[in-house]
Amino acid sequence: MDAKTEKSNLIEGATGDWEMVIGMEIHAQVTSNAKLFSGASTEFGGDPNSHVSLVDAAMPGMLPVINEGCVAQAIRTGLGLKAQINLNSVFDRKNYFYPDLPQGYQISQYKNPIVGEGEVIVDLLSGERVIVGIERLHLEQDAGKSLHDQHPQFSYVDLNRSGVALMEIVSKPDLRSSEQARAFVSKVRTILRYLGTCDGNMEQGSLRADVNVSVRRPGDEFGTRCEIKNVNSIRFIGQAIEYEARRQIEILEDGGEIHQETRLFDAKTGETRSMRSKEEAHDYRYFPDPDLLPLELTQAFVDDLAKDLPELPDEKRARFIAEYGLTPYDADVLVSERESVDYFEAVAKGRDAKQAANWVINELFGRLNKEGGTIVDSPVTADQLGAIVDLIKSGTISGKIAKDVFDIVWTEGGDPAEIVEARGLKQVTDTGAIEKAVDEVIAANPDKVEQAKEKPALIGWFVGQVMKATQGKASPQAVNELLKAKLGID
Ligand code: ADP
Ligand code: MG
Numbered sequence: 001m002d003a004k005t006e007k008s009n010l011i012e013g014a015t016g017d018w019e020m021v022i023g024m025e026i027h028a029q030v031t032s033n034a035k036l037f038s039g040a041s042t043e044f045g046g047d048p049n050s051h052v053s054l055v056d057a058a059m060p061g062m063l064p065v066i067n068e069g070c071v072a073q074a075i076r077t078g079l080g081l082k083a084q085i086n087l088n089s090v091f092d093r094k095n096y097f098y099p100d101l102p103q104g105y106q107i108s109q110y111k112n113p114i115v116g117e118g119e120v121i122v123d124l125l126s127g128e129r130v131i132v133g134i135e136r137l138h139l140e141q142d143a144g145k146s147l148h149d150q151h152p153q154f155s156y157v158d159l160n161r162s163g164v165a166l167m168e169i170v171s172k173p174d175l176r177s178s179e180q181a182r183a184f185v186s187k188v189r190t191i192l193r194y195l196g197t198c199d200g201n202m203e204q205g206s207l208r209a210d211v212n213v214s215v216r217r218p219g220d221e222f223g224t225r226c227e228i229k230n231v232n233s234i235r236f237i238g239q240a241i242e243y244e245a246r247r248q249i250e251i252l253e254d255g256g257e258i259h260q261e262t263r264l265f266d267a268k269t270g271e272t273r274s275m276r277s278k279e280e281a282h283d284y285r286y287f288p289d290p291d292l293l294p295l296e297l298t299q300a301f302v303d304d305l306a307k308d309l310p311e312l313p314d315e316k317r318a319r320f321i322a323e324y325g326l327t328p329y330d331a332d333v334l335v336s337e338r339e340s341v342d343y344f345e346a347v348a349k350g351r352d353a354k355q356a357a358n359w360v361i362n363e364l365f366g367r368l369n370k371e372g373g374t375i376v377d378s379p380v381t382a383d384q385l386g387a388i389v390d391l392i393k394s395g396t397i398s399g400k401i402a403k404d405v406f407d408i409v410w411t412e413g414g415d416p417a418e419i420v421e422a423r424g425l426k427q428v429t430d431t432g433a434i435e436k437a438v439d440e441v442i443a444a445n446p447d448k449v450e451q452a453k454e455k456p457a458l459i460g461w462f463v464g465q466v467m468k469a470t471q472g473k474a475s476p477q478a479v480n481e482l483l484k485a486k487l488g489i490d
Contacts (some may be wrong), residue, residue: 005218005361006128009177013249016462018215020245021222022181026188027166028198029142030073036141036165037064037107044204048147048158056163058102061290066091070165071295073197074114074139075305077167080195080312081134081188083118085302091139091292094284100144100157106170113138114295120171121192121314122183123332130185133172142166167198173212173222182234185209186314186336193338194312208232213244215252223248224258228272231265240265242270307413316341324353333361339375342367346382349391359389363406384409387416400472401425411481428473431482434466437474438482441465449487456489 010017035042038055055062078085090112093105115137122130144162148155149213169188189207190197200207209232214225226248228240243265252322260278265271288294311319313335320331334344334357343364348356365387368378388405391397397405399421404423405416420426428434441448441462452458459480466479483489 001060001435004130004174004176006176006275009180010214011245011249013253014397017218018245018249019218020176020178020241021214021216021225022175022178022241023212023225024169024171024175024181025183025210025212025227026038026169026171026185027208027210028077028188028192028200030070030139030164030165030167031197031199032067032070032073034067034165035066036070038163038180040163042164044206046160048156050158052159052162056159064107064289065231066115066292066295067165070139071114071297072141072305073165073353074137074167075297075302076195076309077169077197078118078137079302079306079309080114080191080197081115081118081120081137081169083134083137084116086112086114086116087157087297087299087302088112089114089138089295091289091295092286093289094140094286096284098143099155100146100159100162102144102162105290106141106143107139107292109138110281112294115413119302120184120187121188123328124183127328128186130174130176130180132174132180135170135172137167137169140166140168150295165447173214173225178238178245181211182238185234189314190336190338194310196310202232202234205232208238211218211237211240211244213241213248214258215248223252224260226258226261226263226272227278228263228265228348229252229275233267236265236267237482239267239270240272243270247272250285313341320353322355324348324357326354326357330357330361333365337375343375343378343382347386347389349386351386352393355392356386356445359385359406363403367410379411379413380406384416391416391420395429395475396420396426398427398472400467400476400478401427404472427475428470429475429478431478434470434474434478435482437466438462438479438486442486452487452489460485460487464489 005019010019024389032042033121034040035056040053040056041051043051055064075085087107092110094108095105097104102247113136118134120132120134122132135419142161142164144157144159146155146157152154175184189200193200198206202208208230211231212225214223216223226244228244231237231240251258262275262278263272264275266273314336317331319328320334321328335341344357344360347360364378364380368374388402392402405419408419409416448458462483463476463479467474
């Protein structure tokens with residue numbers, strides 16, 4: 001078995017165990033105002049053909065001009081993927097006919113991509129860690145879109161997307177389960193979002209993946225793969241892989257063989273179906289685009305971009321564990337979305353980071369999960385949550401009352417300190433008042449007082465009664481101390 005094979009990932013067939021082998025090609029739309037070779041806008045959702053320059057429409061004699069901003073984004077992404085940046089790369093023409101491709105070719109990079117080998121660390125919920133190799137990242141143009149639902153007889157073409165810059169990120173065939181594949185795409189998406197090089201919006205198609213799947217007997221050579229094109233959600237990626245691996249196993253166990261082909265995933269049935277037999281590179285007659293010079297970068301340009309890279313999820317995770325003492329699980333939960341980590345860091349700034357993490361994860365995420373929202377929908381801002389943490393820290397409110405304040409801010413909004421003041425929620429630290437409550441509880445329960453002498457754990461019951469009598473406002477520490485003294489427990 002090779003080092004990556006894990007017993008738990010094997011699939012049981014009728015004739016023995018099988019292992020999936022998966023490699024991904026992720027297409028990520030570059031965050032940029034203008035297209036890769038023209039100044040037209042990349043804005044999503046404009047009227048059809050409202051963002052199209054003469055270059056995008058492939059008018060004869062038009063010349064592409066490389067957009068430096070898109071090049072910088074590809075380099076920054078390469079750096080984020082810990083990959084080799086190639087100072088020399090070449091744009092090629094990939095020739096094919098499609099109605100939404102007016103040039104008759106796509107400008108892409110073939111033999112000499114801008115980014116070479118790298119790696120992505122993927123941590124699974126189970127604690128399993130997989131290091132996934134990156135084969136390459138290249139820049140290419142997106143195509144337009146055929147519209148089939150605008151007219152009963154005709155199809156129309158919308159070229160708004162034509163010429164928009166895409167990064168194609170190709171992984172090595174290092175993934176061994178659908179869970180790993182899903183986690184890999186999530187991780188890449190997170191890295192792109194931290195970098196601000198792709199918005200990662202799969203619903204709008206800014207990020208989509210081609211999924212390559214094959215199966216083999218553990219320890220055997222790789223089998224023949226099928227490629228499932230353009231899967232546009234993480235959940236569908238998982239479903240497509242599960243279906244496809246089982247389909248291939250069934251064929252092989254029946255004595256058949258797998259033919260390399262391109263397939264489509266049908267989200268309605270959860271199945272994949274054949275689209276065409278696999279095309280080969282030579283079908284595209286790649287050649288260097290004579291309208292574009294090879295792309296030459298200086299090391300200084302790359303170094304400048306490297307200097308300004310933000311702190312990425314792996315580094316943040318490591319820092320949260322080492323500096324803040326968070327568990328790996330909590331650190332993972334916080335760094336997995338850029339919005340979550342920004343929120344957490346705003347709450348943690350100048351405060352006890354571990355306590356901030358507890359509030360963000362347990363109270364805030366807990367509530368968001370329950371009510372089906374994400375961090376961007378949070379009715380409680382980072383400033384408000386920070387103010388609640390401050391009120392606990394200063395001893396103004398107890399942890400228990402803090403949860404009530406959180407609930408009030410969640411449902412009604414408002415300033416936590418003012419809410420505490422206006423509703424009289426301040427913790428009672430005045431020992432006179434607490435003592436009175438303690439005395440009353442003791443006087444009313446002589447039998448329990450007797451029992452507590454034998455069973456000191458009963459003090460918990462007394463604390464509960466006093467807290468109830470003071471509507472939760474007594475300082476639990478003061479109550480404890482007074483009770484211990486009065487009940488003679490040490
Ligand atoms: P092509 O250019 O024909 O698409 P590549 O060599 O670029 O082929 O590979 C495309 C993707 O297929 C990569 O993500 C790679 O990891 C994956 N891949 C290659 N071989 C296999 C295999 N036997 N099983 C599953 N995935 C594979
Ligand atoms: Mg490919």
